[in-house]
Amino acid sequence: MVGIGNALVDVIASAEEVFLLEQGLVKGSMTLIETERAVELYAALDGAVEMSGGSAANTMCGIASFGGRAGYIGKVNGDDLGDVFGHDMRAVGVTFHRPPGKHTTPTGRCVVVVTPDAERTMNTYLGVSSFLGVDDLDESAIADSSVVYMEGYLYDRPAAKEAFRQAAHIAHENDGLVALTLSDSFCVDRHRSDFRALVQDRVDLLFGNHDELLALYELDSFDASVAALRDECEFAVITTGAAGCIIVTPDELIEVPAVHVEKVIDTTGAGDLFASGFLYGLVSGRDLAECGRIGAVAAAEVISHVGPRPLVQLNSLLGDG
Amino acid sequence: MVGIGNALVDVIASAEEVFLLEQGLVKGSMTLIETERAVELYAALDGAVEMSGGSAANTMCGIASFGGRAGYIGKVNGDDLGDVFGHDMRAVGVTFHRPPGKHTTPTGRCVVVVTPDAERTMNTYLGVSSFLGVDDLDESAIADSSVVYMEGYLYDRPAAKEAFRQAAHIAHENDGLVALTLSDSFCVDRHRSDFRALVQDRVDLLFGNHDELLALYELDSFDASVAALRDECEFAVITTGAAGCIIVTPDELIEVPAVHVEKVIDTTGAGDLFASGFLYGLVSGRDLAECGRIGAVAAAEVISHVGPRPLVQLNSLLGDG
Numbered sequence: 001m002v003g004i005g006n007a008l009v010d011v012i013a014s015a016e017e018v019f020l021l022e023q024g025l026v027k028g029s030m031t032l033i034e035t036e037r038a039v040e041l042y043a044a045l046d047g048a049v050e051m052s053g054g055s056a057a058n059t060m061c062g063i064a065s066f067g068g069r070a071g072y073i074g075k076v077n078g079d080d081l082g083d084v085f086g087h088d089m090r091a092v093g094v095t096f097h098r099p100p101g102k103h104t105t106p107t108g109r110c111v112v113v114v115t116p117d118a119e120r121t122m123n124t125y126l127g128v129s130s131f132l133g134v135d136d137l138d139e140s141a142i143a144d145s146s147v148v149y150m151e152g153y154l155y156d157r158p159a160a161k162e163a164f165r166q167a168a169h170i171a172h173e174n175d176g177l178v179a180l181t182l183s184d185s186f187c188v189d190r191h192r193s194d195f196r197a198l199v200q201d202r203v204d205l206l207f208g209n210h211d212e213l214l215a216l217y218e219l220d221s222f223d224a225s226v227a228a229l230r231d232e233c234e235f236a237v238i239t240t241g242a243a244g245c246i247i248v249t250p251d252e253l254i255e256v257p258a259v260h261v262e263k264v265i266d267t268t269g270a271g272d273l274f275a276s277g278f279l280y281g282l283v284s285g286r287d288l289a290e291c292g293r294i295g296a297v298a299a300a301e302v303i304s305h306v307g308p309r310p311l312v313q314l315n316s317l318l319g320d321g
Numbered sequence: 322m323v324g325i326g327n328a329l330v331d332v333i334a335s336a337e338e339v340f341l342l343e344q345g346l347v348k349g350s351m352t353l354i355e356t357e358r359a360v361e362l363y364a365a366l367d368g369a370v371e372m373s374g375g376s377a378a379n380t381m382c383g384i385a386s387f388g389g390r391a392g393y394i395g396k397v398n399g400d401d402l403g404d405v406f407g408h409d410m411r412a413v414g415v416t417f418h419r420p421p422g423k424h425t426t427p428t429g430r431c432v433v434v435v436t437p438d439a440e441r442t443m444n445t446y447l448g449v450s451s452f453l454g455v456d457d458l459d460e461s462a463i464a465d466s467s468v469v470y471m472e473g474y475l476y477d478r479p480a481a482k483e484a485f486r487q488a489a490h491i492a493h494e495n496d497g498l499v500a501l502t503l504s505d506s507f508c509v510d511r512h513r514s515d516f517r518a519l520v521q522d523r524v525d526l527l528f529g530n531h532d533e534l535l536a537l538y539e540l541d542s543f544d545a546s547v548a549a550l551r552d553e554c555e556f557a558v559i560t561t562g563a564a565g566c567i568i569v570t571p572d573e574l575i576e577v578p579a580v581h582v583e584k585v586i587d588t589t590g591a592g593d594l595f596a597s598g599f600l601y602g603l604v605s606g607r608d609l610a611e612c613g614r615i616g617a618v619a620a621a622e623v624i625s626h627v628g629p630r631p632l633v634q635l636n637s638l639l640g641d642g
Binding site: 051084 | 363364366367368369370371372373382400401402405408409411412413427428628630
């Protein structure tokens with residue numbers, strides 16, 4: 001499996017609800033910010049912890065943690081944070097297909113504000129990560145993968161959109177499955193028609209949450225959105241927060257409950273790790289309900305602690321030897 | 322109060338005991354490493370978390386967390402990790418008297434390996450932090466402080482030794498108290514005669530643990546070491562791990578028990594935060610036993626979680642507000 005996304009280091013800090021108000025932040029959302037705002041916001045926060053993140057990168061780390069083979073394509077600079085990002089991928093066994101070339105733009109970073117209710121509000125300075133283009137794709141890595149997993153977050157600049165389409169093309173030429181996560185409802189709002197076209201033309205398996213699905217089809221009803229989705233993409237997994245997930249196939253809706261967590265500490269990475277478990281189940285030949293359960297196990301682990309990546313070997317949580 | 326020390330960012334990773342053996346590391350020690358070894362060790366570790374650290378810097382953060390006024394003098398580069406360090410000091414309210422000038426040597430970092438028994442083994446690449454000299458001292462910050470707190474870790478290069486003596490001189494000229502922490506028994510072994518001379522000539526309050534005290538006087542007995550210490554420095558606090566601490570005055574030995582911790586997660590910062598509590602007690606006019614208790618409260622907080630700095634406002638733990 002190979003993931004393609006924005007290579008980011010997360011800067012995680014706790015703050016009270018009032019901090020979101022003061023800073024004009026919408027809880028639970030992801031906002032793209034420029035350097036100046038990143039500096040301002042960072043300065044306003046208390047002591048922070050730096051940990052590698054990036055949505056698709058987190059998912060690939062989850063795959064590796066389950067024992068699956070995973071690679072990753074994303075752009076970093078040769079600065080400290082770029083070194084940190086590369087280290088953390090290799091350390092968990094993900095092959096990092098780092099695009100060659102030198103850059104002056106710094107490694108991207110995501111300032112994650114965690115409120116006492118464990119919700120995370122993300123402010124992302126994309127840095128060099130957003131300059132991913134067709135030339136940065138490691139074609140053989142994509143051709144050799146059974147699944148290419150791409151994040152909607154990356155789907156912003158024209159060059160990245162082109163890279164998405166090209167990666168999907170290479171995957172299909174080599175009998176690979178193309179998976180996409182919608183990432184964020186604001187992200188879907190910004191690029192709705194392009195997303196719709198991408199889903200219709202190129203995507204075999206769509207990940208998203210309830211809000212993102214409704215945003216994609218500009219509908220108020222979940223059932224109507226599912227009907228619209230089925231016309232365009234035959235296979236999707238919609239996460240529904242604490243309720244679990246709904247797996248959408250041409251003729252079935254399979255509901256899988258979430259795994260109970262004693263105390264939710266930080267929801268960063270919940271969707272990313274859910275996808276890792278689902279995809280790991282899929283490539284290891286489990287039935288769809290079991291894929292959903294494995295996704296729920298991975299999501300439960302990651303929301304039990306600070307940080308977007310698992311702190312234990314996920315395969316040790318499956319209880320099936 | 323002002324602290325002077327090696328400005329470091331901690332890179333914290335968990336590893337099994339066998340990792341220490343494979344890498345030839347002595348558990349619980351601090352080893353100075355060069356760039357090459359830092360790269361090698363970092364590559365061998367699993368996913369890591371980056372958090373600001375540095376012994377005296379942790380102590381100053383503790384002082385601020387208790388509500389005391391604290392400043393810090395230490396050298397960083399203008400790189401990502403230098404920015405992280407400066408941010409985290411300011412965020413908790415410590416005034417960072419950053420020496421001016423540009424450097425090509427990177428910001429120092431300490432690779433902390435945490436084993437399942439919560440012990441930490443530290444490998445420090447000092448980077449630019451070790452180049453602190455007399456010119457880097459903010460004289461007015463030192464003159465305005467009631468206590469100057471210095472870490473033995475910094476006491477390595479001739480320029481830093483000179484800076485130590487100069488800082489102590491300025492403090493004494495301005496009726497300030499000079500406090501020193503011995504930091505590490507290997508550190509004491511390397512510079513024993515210089516440390517002895519420093520303690521005798523300039524130090525008013527010495528912090529150290531049991532092993533460091535024995536190393537300073539090359540003695541096997543704690544009682545004999547205390548007697549030797551009393552000839553050279555009238556006032557000291559010796560921590561004794563889970564037993565607590567012993568406060569040494571010219572005519573008393575005051576034993577203060579540790580504060581019980583349900584589960585010790587990571588002992589990084591235990592001594593640093595103990596010192597912060599003790600010093601905060603001292604400058605706020607508490608008696609010595611109460612200073613020891615406040616030190617124990619701060620140490621208990623920091624060993625209950627990953628990372629060398631408090632995660633809560635320490636004054637909220639004193640129960641006398």
